[in-house]
Amino acid sequence: xxxxxxxxxxxxxxxxxxxxxxxxxxxxxxxxxxxxxxxxxxxxxxxxxxxxxxxxxxxxxxxxxxxxxxxxxxxxxxxxxxxxxxxxxxxxxxxxxxxxxxxxxxxxxxxxxxxxxxxxxxxxxxxxxxxxxxxxxxxxxxxxxxxxxxxxxxxxxxxxxxxxxxxxxxxxxxxxxxxxxxxxxxxxxxxxxxxxxxxxxxxxxxxxxxxxxxxxxxxxxxxxxxxxxxxxxxxxxxxxxxxxxxxxxxxxxxxxxxxxxxxxxxxxxxxxxxxxxxxxxxxxxxxxxxxxxxxxxxxxxxxxxxxxxxxxxxxxxxxxxxxxxxxxxxxxxxxxxxxxxxxxxxxxxxxxxxxxxxxxxxxxxxxxxxxxxxxxxxxxxxxxxxxxxxxxxxxxxxxxxxxxxxxxxxxxxxxxxxxxxxxxxxxxxxxxxxxxxxxxxxxxxxxxxxxxxxxxxxxxxxxxxxxxxxxxxxxxxxxxxxxxxxxxxxxxxxxxxxxxxxxxx
Numbered sequence: 001x002x003x004x005x006x007x008x009x010x011x012x013x014x015x016x017x018x019x020x021x022x023x024x025x026x027x028x029x030x031x032x033x034x035x036x037x038x039x040x041x042x043x044x045x046x047x048x049x050x051x052x053x054x055x056x057x058x059x060x061x062x063x064x065x066x067x068x069x070x071x072x073x074x075x076x077x078x079x080x081x082x083x084x085x086x087x088x089x090x091x092x093x094x095x096x097x098x099x100x101x102x103x104x105x106x107x108x109x110x111x112x113x114x115x116x117x118x119x120x121x122x123x124x125x126x127x128x129x130x131x132x133x134x135x136x137x138x139x140x141x142x143x144x145x146x147x148x149x150x151x152x153x154x155x156x157x158x159x160x161x162x163x164x165x166x167x168x169x170x171x172x173x174x175x176x177x178x179x180x181x182x183x184x185x186x187x188x189x190x191x192x193x194x195x196x197x198x199x200x201x202x203x204x205x206x207x208x209x210x211x212x213x214x215x216x217x218x219x220x221x222x223x224x225x226x227x228x229x230x231x232x233x234x235x236x237x238x239x240x241x242x243x244x245x246x247x248x249x250x251x252x253x254x255x256x257x258x259x260x261x262x263x264x265x266x267x268x269x270x271x272x273x274x275x276x277x278x279x280x281x282x283x284x285x286x287x288x289x290x291x292x293x294x295x296x297x298x299x300x301x302x303x304x305x306x307x308x309x310x311x312x313x314x315x316x317x318x319x320x321x322x323x324x325x326x327x328x329x330x331x332x333x334x335x336x337x338x339x340x341x342x343x344x345x346x347x348x349x350x351x352x353x354x355x356x357x358x359x360x361x362x363x364x365x366x367x368x369x370x371x372x373x374x375x376x377x378x379x380x381x382x383x384x385x386x387x388x389x390x391x392x393x394x395x396x397x398x399x400x401x402x403x404x405x406x407x408x409x410x411x412x413x414x415x416x417x418x419x420x421x422x423x424x425x426x427x428x429x430x431x432x433x434x435x436x437x438x439x440x441x442x443x444x445x446x447x448x449x450x451x452x453x454x455x456x457x458x459x460x461x462x463x464x465x466x467x468x469x470x471x472x473x474x475x476x477x478x479x480x481x482x483x484x485x486x487x488x489x490x491x492x493x494x495x496x497x498x499x500x501x502x503x504x505x
Contacts, residue, residue, distance in 0.1 A: 036085045036401055039078035042069060050081035052224065059222060059486035060494055066487070070409035075393055079404075081224055086382070086402040090409050092416070092437035093392035098403055099439065099447035103386035105130070108402045109227060110382045113220050114311075117213055117245050119300070121308035122452065133305060134452065136290045136297065140283045141455055147355040148280050149190050153460050154352045156186045157467030164472065168501040172477040175325055176496040179464075180318040184210070186460060187313035192255045192306055193282030206251040209244050214315070216241040217489050252306050256284065256299070263288050283309060309453075316377035317457050319490045321464055322497045323375040324368065326483070327423055328465070329474035329499045334425070338364050339469055349470040358462045366425035368461050372443035374423065374480075379408040379491045381445060407442045408491070416440045421480065475500040 042051040049056070054065050069077055075091035086108075089095060098104050106126045114124055122133045139145070160182040167173050181198065184207065188196045196203050219237060220226040232238050263285070287305055290296040297305075328335050341363045342349045353361075382404045389397045397403065412420040416436060417427065426432065433441075444451035451457070468474075477498035484494035 036078045040073050041078040052079050052081045060484050062487040063485050086404050088404045092440040095405050096439040102448050104383050105449050106384045108382035108384045113217050118308045119304035121304035123308050150355045152189050153463035157464050161471050164501050172498040172500050174496040174498050175322050179321045183314040183318040191283045191309040194255050209247045212244045259284050315490050319377040324371045325499050326497045327371050329476040330479050353466050366428040369428045370425045373411045376407045376443045377490050380406050472501040
């Protein structure tokens with residue numbers, strides 16, 4: 001009897017603390033709801049569904065509905081349901097107010113979906129922890145280390161090309177799975193110093209677990225009531241997600257342990273001095289150095305950052321590469337100009353480009369930038385305001401309010417980009433860039449919390465495109481008018497992207 005009483009008492013205390021936590025969270029959401037109530041927006045249906053009832057539909061219809069609201073309520077509108085509310089920002093002026101102010105660096109509750117998997121790494125942390133992690137990892141993107149990464153990009157591109165050669169006899173290739181495997185392998189070697197071949201059960205399970213995690217995240221994202229963990233714990237998927245998370249963590253920890261066992265302290269350049277280490281440096285080496293030498297991070301912190309880079313570093317780049325192949329397939333004249341530039345810079349298009357070669361390919365870079373304008377991998381970001389903010393249009397948003405910045409709408413604004421659906425790399429000629437608002441183009445966010453891997457991603461995309469165009473001429477199957485875009489953590493199409501690959505002779 002005493003044992004039963006003790007158990008019931010402990011359960012009651014736990015329940016009280018749990019309800020108190022939920023109460024605080026809900027109270028904050030209600031405050032935001034009141035403070036944003038004066039914003040324009042879609043009509044309210046009822047007190048429970050608020051004005052987001054049209055979003056209780058498919059991922060493709062959600063994408064279309066958000067675009068319609070962006071046009072109707074520019075430059076700002078509210079979305080709310082029950083105790084949840086958010087301001088949706090569409091203008092470059094308001095984006096600048098949020099992104100350029102260090103007070104607004106905290107991510108919103110949407111990113112809590114990633115906490116069980118990624119913890120509070122560089123993507124989700126804030127304050128001093130974020131600053132420390134950013135400082136540790138910044139040297140990984142020094143140009144002398146990026147030069148080593150380019151060699152990895154070229155090696156993995158060769159393997160991707162071999163796979164495409166095996167399938168190019170087909171009427172088309174759905175490129176999504178191939179480019180995702182390519183970017184997963186490149187980030188594994190650059191982030192962890194580990195070559196993935198997906199030939200062992202352990203590696204195959206890891207790859208599938210990342211796919212599964214993406215599906216869990218999308219499931220919750222499309223059901224706003226499940227963003228709150230208080231509710232999600234009662235959903236059977238919560239326990240399946242926990243199981244997949246444990247698999248991901250086991251793999252990451254095993255790689256970290258292996259690297260630690262063979263670890264030798266490194267010295268990375270702090271200026272323009274070139275890194276000359278014989279061993280290829282991985283981001284993991286910087287984390288291990290920070291742990292062993294300075295005590296700035298522990299084992300769990302290293303795991304958070306490695307998982308974060310494995311997620312951020314492969315999914316976004318894979319999406320961008322898929323869209324790039326589709327766009328280039330539909331513009332033969334653009335392919336020809338890129339190949340011509342490759343000939344000018346490399347002398348032979350079959351030659352592997354170096355870091356400096358890729359830097360010199362200015363036309364290719366403009367093409368990649370225009371692809372990222374049309375199809376930004378990260379199509380929206382969300383922040384929690386650290387202080388009151390008055391928007392450019394005069395609306396006051398209270399401290400603690402959630403603001404969603406819709407990058408896709410920003411990039412397709414006809415007032416900023418005339419004929420916005422047209423693919424035109426010349427939009428990114430220096431003289432044309434100078435005419436635009438500095439926050440009108442945000443594929444890598446902006447301000448103090450911009451994407452640390454911007455240069456890494458651009459080099460990887462350029463290296464992959466060079467390797468593919470050196471071996472194939474691309475012909476269109478899917479085109480912008482036939483693909484169906486869907487809401488997801490990363491911008492995607494409903495049924496992949498199909499391209500025809502013709503061997504170049």
